[in-house]
Amino acid sequence: MQQNKYYSFIFISIITILCGGLLSITSMVLHPKQELNEIVEMKKNILKAVGIFNNQTKMSQNEILDSFDKSIESMIVNFNGQNVKLPAGVTIDNINPELEEQKNKEQQYLPIYILKKNEDFEAYCIPIFGKGLWSTIYGYLALEKDLETIKGVTFYKQGETPGLGADIATERFTKNFQGKKIFDENGNLISVKIIKGKVGESTPNHIHKVDGISGATKTCDGVNDFIIKDLKKYEQFLLKNRDKS
Amino acid sequence: MFKLLQKLKPHFEKDGKFHLFFPVFEMAETILFVLPSRTKKGAHIRDALDMKRFMFLVVIAATPAFLFGIFNVGYQYFLAAGINATFLDIVLKGLFIVLPIYITALVVGGLWEVLFAVVRKHEVNEGFLVSSFLIPMIVPPTIPLWQVAIATSFGIVIGKEVFGGVGMNIFNPALVSRAFLFFAYPKSISGDSVWTLFPEKVIDTYTTATPLAIISETHHGTVIDTLVTKGYTFWEMFIGIIPGSIGETSTLAIFLGAIMLLITGIASWRIMLSVFAGGIAISFLFNVLSPDASHIFAIPFHYHLVMGGFAFGAVFMATDPVSASATNTGKYIYGFLIGVIALLIRCLNPAYPEGMMLAILFMNLFAPLIDYFVLSSHKKRRLKRAAK
Amino acid sequence: MSNKKILVEPIIKNNPITIQVLGICSALAVTSQLKPSIVMGISVTVIIMFSNIIVSMIRQWIPKNIRIIVEMTVIATMVILVDQFLRAFMFDVSKQLSVFVGLIITNCIVLGRLEGFALHNKVMPSLFDGLGNGFGYALILIIIGGMRELFGSGKLLGIQIIPQWLYNVGYVDNGLLMLAPGAFFLLGLLVWLQRSITKQYEED
Numbered sequence: 001m002q003q004n005k006y007y008s009f010i011f012i013s014i015i016t017i018l019c020g021g022l023l024s025i026t027s028m029v030l031h032p033k034q035e036l037n038e039i040v041e042m043k044k045n046i047l048k049a050v051g052i053f054n055n056q057t058k059m060s061q062n063e064i065l066d067s068f069d070k071s072i073e074s075m076i077v078n079f080n081g082q083n084v085k086l087p088a089g090v091t092i093d094n095i096n097p098e099l100e101e102q103k104n105k106e107q108q109y110l111p112i113y114i115l116k117k118n119e120d121f122e123a124y125c126i127p128i129f130g131k132g133l134w135s136t137i138y139g140y141l142a143l144e145k146d147l148e149t150i151k152g153v154t155f156y157k158q159g160e161t162p163g164l165g166a167d168i169a170t171e172r173f174t175k176n177f178q179g180k181k182i183f184d185e186n187g188n189l190i191s192v193k194i195i196k197g198k199v200g201e202s203t204p205n206h207i208h209k210v211d212g213i214s215g216a217t218k219t220c221d222g223v224n225d226f227i228i229k230d231l232k233k234y235e236q237f238l239l240k241n242r243d244k245s
Numbered sequence: 246m247f248k249l250l251q252k253l254k255p256h257f258e259k260d261g262k263f264h265l266f267f268p269v270f271e272m273a274e275t276i277l278f279v280l281p282s283r284t285k286k287g288a289h290i291r292d293a294l295d296m297k298r299f300m301f302l303v304v305i306a307a308t309p310a311f312l313f314g315i316f317n318v319g320y321q322y323f324l325a326a327g328i329n330a331t332f333l334d335i336v337l338k339g340l341f342i343v344l345p346i347y348i349t350a351l352v353v354g355g356l357w358e359v360l361f362a363v364v365r366k367h368e369v370n371e372g373f374l375v376s377s378f379l380i381p382m383i384v385p386p387t388i389p390l391w392q393v394a395i396a397t398s399f400g401i402v403i404g405k406e407v408f409g410g411v412g413m414n415i416f417n418p419a420l421v422s423r424a425f426l427f428f429a430y431p432k433s434i435s436g437d438s439v440w441t442l443f444p445e446k447v448i449d450t451y452t453t454a455t456p457l458a459i460i461s462e463t464h465h466g467t468v469i470d471t472l473v474t475k476g477y478t479f480w481e482m483f484i485g486i487i488p489g490s491i492g493e494t495s496t497l498a499i500f501l502g503a504i505m506l507l508i509t510g511i512a513s514w515r516i517m518l519s520v521f522a523g524g525i526a527i528s529f530l531f532n533v534l535s536p537d538a539s540h541i542f543a544i545p546f547h548y549h550l551v552m553g554g555f556a557f558g559a560v561f562m563a564t565d566p567v568s569a570s571a572t573n574t575g576k577y578i579y580g581f582l583i584g585v586i587a588l589l590i591r592c593l594n595p596a597y598p599e600g601m602m603l604a605i606l607f608m609n610l611f612a613p614l615i616d617y618f619v620l621s622s623h624k625k626r627r628l629k630r631a632a633k
Numbered sequence: 634m635s636n637k638k639i640l641v642e643p644i645i646k647n648n649p650i651t652i653q654v655l656g657i658c659s660a661l662a663v664t665s666q667l668k669p670s671i672v673m674g675i676s677v678t679v680i681i682m683f684s685n686i687i688v689s690m691i692r693q694w695i696p697k698n699i700r701i702i703v704e705m706t707v708i709a710t711m712v713i714l715v716d717q718f719l720r721a722f723m724f725d726v727s728k729q730l731s732v733f734v735g736l737i738i739t740n741c742i743v744l745g746r747l748e749g750f751a752l753h754n755k756v757m758p759s760l761f762d763g764l765g766n767g768f769g770y771a772l773i774l775i776i777i778g779g780m781r782e783l784f785g786s787g788k789l790l791g792i793q794i795i796p797q798w799l800y801n802v803g804y805v806d807n808g809l810l811m812l813a814p815g816a817f818f819l820l821g822l823l824v825w826l827q828r829s830i831t832k833q834y835e836e837d
Contacts, residue, residue, distance in 0.1 A: 008696040015703055019710040026714055030721040037724040161808075164431050389803050403818060407825065429809035 036061070039093050043068040048154045049140035050115045050123045072125075073114045079105045081236030097127045110233055115142070123151045126234055130226020133218040135159030137168070141227065143182070147242045150192065153177040165219030176211040182231060183242075184208070189235050191228035194220040300371045302511050304378050306502035307561055311382055313498040314491035315339035318386045321488050342386050343491055349390045350377040353397040361406050372411035372418075373401060379419040379561060382492025383554065383602075384426065392430050396422040416609045417565045423602050482551040493557040496550070503560040512564035515576040520559040523584020524549055531592055542592060549588060558587070558601035568609040572619040579615055583608045636761045643765040646831075650773040651824045655741040659733050660774055661816040667790050669729045670778025674771025676719070676734060680711045681743050681770075682763035685751040689759035692752050704747045705738070712737045742766060777819050785810035 040061045047053035047068060059067070074092045078084045086092070092111050100108045115123035125142040139155035153174045160166045167173055176199075180192045192208050196217060199209045212220050231238070319339030323330040330338070354373040362369040380397055400422030405414040481487055485495025493499075506512035528546035535542035550556060563569065563583050570579040583604050590600025649655050656677075664670045684707050688695070695703050716734045719727035727734065737743065746766055751759040782788055784807045787795035795804065809815045 004696075008699050011694065011696055012699055012702060012706075015706055019706055023710060023713055023717075026717050030717050033721040034717070034724075037720065041724065041728075161431065164808075166811075389805075391803075392805070407821070425809060428812060428814070429807045430805050431808055 040064050042093070043072070045154055045156045046072065046113050046125050046140055048156075049125050049142040049152050050113075051142070051152045052115075071115055071117070073116055075112050075114065076109045077112060077234070077237045078110065079108060079233065079236065081234070081238075081240045084109065098129060108233070110237075112234070112237070113140075121145050126230060128153075128227055128230040130222060130229060132158060132160050132168075132222040133165055133216075134161065137219075137223065137226070141177075141230070143238075147238050148181050148183045150177045150180045150182065160219045161216065164213065164216040167213050167216065168219060168223060173211075173213060180210060181207045187239075187242075189228075189231060189238065191224070191231050193224050299511060300375045302509055303375050303506070303561070306505040306509075306511070307378060307382065307492070309501040310492040310495060310498040310557065311343075311378070313485055313495045314382060314493075315343045317485055317487075317494055318342050318491060320486065321386075343381060345390055346381040346384065346386075346388065346393050346491070347377070349393045350380040350397045353377075353394045354380075354401050357398060357401040357406065361410065365410070367410070370411040372405070376400060376405075376418045376422070379492075380422050382561075383419065383423045383490050383557065385490055388426070392426060396426045396429075399425040412567055414567055415613070416606055417562055417568045420562055420602055420606055420609075424606055427602070479548060479551065482548070490554060490557075493554045496556045499556045499560050506560065506564065512560070513566070513569070513576050515573060516564050516569055516580040517559055519577045519580030520563050520584040520587075521550065523581035524555060524559075524588055525584070526581075527585045527588045531588070544592075549591075553591070554601040555587060558605055559584070562601075562605050563608075568612060570612040570615045570619075572616050572623075575612070575615040575619045578619075579608055579612055582611075636758060639758050640761040640765040640768075643762070643769040644772060645769070645827075648769040648773065648827070649742045649745075649766050650770060650820070651827050653742075653745075654824070655745060656770055657820070659736060659740060660770075660777060660820060661813045663730055663733050664774055664778040664781055664816050665785065665811055666729070666782045666788075667775065667778045669726050670774040671771070672719070672723060672726045673730060673733065674767070674774045676715045677737055677740065677742070677770050678764065678767025680708065680715055680737055681746055681767045682760060684708050684711050684743060685746055685759040685763035686756055688747050688751040689754060689756045695752075700752065701744075701748075704744060704752075708743050708747070709738050742770060773820070773823065776823065777816055780819055781810045781816060785815065 044053060044059075044064050047064065050072075052067060052071065053059065053064070076084050076086055076092060076095070086095075086109065095109050095111050097111065100110070111127065113125040114121055115125065122145055123142050124145075124147060125140050127138075128141045129136060129138045131137070135158055137155055137160070138157040139153060141153050142151040143149065144151045155169045155174070158166065158169060160168065177192065182189060182191050184190045190208060192210050194210045194212045195203070196212045198211050199206050203209055316336055316339055319330075319335035319337070319342070322338050322342070323335060351374075354377040358369055358373040377397065380393070380400065384393065384396075400418040400420075403425075404416045404418035404421030405411065408414045482494075483496045485497060487494050503512070503517060507514050507517070525546045528544065528549045531542040532545065559580075563580060570576050583601075586607060587601040587604035590603055643649060647653070650657065650660055659673060659677075663673045684704075687707050688704060691703075712735060715737075716727070719730070719734060746763060750762045754762070779789060782790075783794060787793060787800075787806050795806075807815070810819070
């Protein structure tokens with residue numbers, strides 16, 4: 001067997017170049033497709049939050065993109081609720097809300113997805129995320145056009161306790177958010193609160209309360225905390241546009 | 246009866262046609278006849294202690310808590326229903342709820358034991374009688390029977406048989422069952438408003454939080470005040486008139502059992518004492534660290550001892566000689582750490598308000614290691630002395 | 634050894650998971666549902682098979698002193714290829730598998746087969762050896778994945794199997810099986826079952 005060190009060196013160089021080349025070509029060929037997948041995934045979750053898409057809907061990637069382009073208009077606002085333009089080369093699809101949060105308040109880009117129907121604004125959708133009990137939970141929250149009533153909520157990524165906290169991702173739980181209000185009578189942003197047990201007509205402030213999951217109090221506390229945290233970022237935007245409508 | 250068994254015996258022995266079922270026969274024979282003859286021997290002489298007698302005494306010691314559990318289940322039921330019931334009604338109702346759970350655990354546990362005895366050709370060991378007696382005591386009365394059956398199977402098979410049967414297990418089988426329920430069917434064993442079996446449709450809105458669930462929720466006022474306003478005073482929790490696992494609520498009844506275990510020398514007083522010592526020590530530490538009077542850290546130690554499964558675990562679970570440390574120094578360390586870890590989990594981990602079960606299982610795992618270190622330090626000391 | 638024997642032996646008799654106890658990590662991590670288990674099983678099979686073939690083809694030229702590095706390069710290339718393909722064409726599953734596809738690089742089964750077999754054997758036997766070991770691995774993953782999904786969430790491949798009336802009378806899905814320790818218990822029971830049938834014990 002060849003034990004010459006030059007031979008070893010040449011041999012491993014050839015192997016590395018061959019493997020590296022193969023991987024580069026594959027990556028180049030497949031990358032657009034992979035990126036498309038990521039974007040479709042994100043758009044699908046937004047469509048879910050605004051109620052166009054649910055687990056039973058069967059849609060191909062193109063249909064999802066079409067439906068998103070047709071019905072959703074996205075925009076970026078800043079902390080003061082003003083529209084901002086993104087720097088050249090950056091699109092809204094590249095905005096990572098988690099990274100934005102680490103910036104100064106004034107420099108954050110806050111994406112909003114707006115559902116349109118015949119040129120009318122139907123719903124507003126914002127990304128929400130934060131710590132539950134064990135994991136970071138990611139989701140979207142959609143508001144009706146009055147910017148006060150919740151249209152829908154979806155959690156698409158979480159690692160909570162199976163059978164308890166993980167149930168936040170089920171439609172059985174998320175439909176409890178529908179119709180709840182995030183502003184109180186005086187126009188203050190108070191968000192909604194998941195409580196223990198069922199919400200009935202007799203529950204005080206039941207319009208701001210959501211049915212909880214028994215045994216998953218800590219997960220629900222986390223969800224409460226990050227929903228208000230994310231709504232606060234958009235507070236100025238919400239207040240401005242509420243007055244208009 | 247004795248004659249009948251003697252007559253049948255040849256059939257089960259080596260060349261008999263029912264040789265395969267010899268363990269079953271053996272079990273029947275020893276339960277019926279050997280046991281009474283052994284009870285006459287001295288109780289505190291450890292060498293003379295027969296395994297069967299040992300098991301028998303544990304069951305007797307657990308009986309007060311078991312009987313109280315039956316009463317309490319019935320009592321809570323009628324309390325929730327808002328019906329004034331006589332003592333007899335209460336006990337009958339309790340029996341009606343608890344007995345099926347016990348019978349399920351007993352039958353399922355027995356089946357597995359017999360199955361393994363037949364396959365492995367050893368005698369049926371009565372260890373399952375203790376496990377089957379303890380399992381109903383550490384589950385809530387609302388538990389579905391099929392879950393009891395699965396949990397018992399899991400406890401006996403994974404907790405005991407995989408290690409080679411009674412005496413070789415490193416975990417307490419009853420606790421393994423409980424842990425299984427806790428992780429597999431969390432909805433039936435944890436949650437905020439559990440553990441009172443109440444008649445449906447009589448009252449829809451009746452929910453009670455367990456004391457542990459309440460304190461992990463408290464935000465204002467002192468913890469004690471909160472507990473009292475929710476209806477849990479120290480003495481109620483001590484006597485056990487509260488909703489909870491069937492046999493765990495009454496610290497009083499558990500103490501009766503503890504006294505009996507200690508007098509007969511079945512359970513190690515070192516372990517029992519050091520579990521309580523560990524619990525008390527860590528709750529003092531928490532009291533000092535507590536930011537304000539409403540925090541979970543502020544609970545005084547005597548409340549910790551009567552809440553949840555702490556007392557039950559300390560008396561009946563931690564002292565299981567098979568899974569505990571065997572050396573005397575080891576027993577102190579083992580017990581102390583159980584007390585400490587139980588309260589650490591209870592106070593620091595919001596997801597698992599009941600830490601006793603996890604603490605004991607955890608320390609079961611470390612018991613052989615503790616023994617190892619204790620023994621090797623003994624050896625070192627001896628060697629030093631010998632060298633002088 | 635005949636090719637057929639090389640192919641069949643690792644599936645049951647010398648199973649890489651239950652007998653050699655290799656590749657446990659991914660067997661626990663990805664098996665909470667059947668679909669990712671199947672995809673993972675296929676991925677590992679493809680990776681072992683092609684790595685085996687490549688290393689077997691170049692075995693005469695590989696310098697002894699750097700053979701592990703060469704093997705790792707080949708495995709890493711295959712793993713990344715598979716990962717890229719999954720991301721492009723099976724996005725849902727690749728999201729569920731997340732890092733565990735990448736971690737196949739560290740799966741001892743793959744390197745073990747290269748070191749133990751492909752380095753000393755011709756291409757065809759290496760192909761069958763890779764296929765056999767891959768199937769053995771996939772078989773265990775599919776058994777565990779199927780049981781976990783069926784009893785943990787009442788479904789198979791996302792289709793509800795356990796009927797609604799059973800839930801109505803009080804049946805509850807087993808949450809323990811959705812946690813990694815649940816897979817650990819199942820795996821242990823499988824090993825126990827197989828060894829008590831074959832009477833093959835490590836200690837003997």
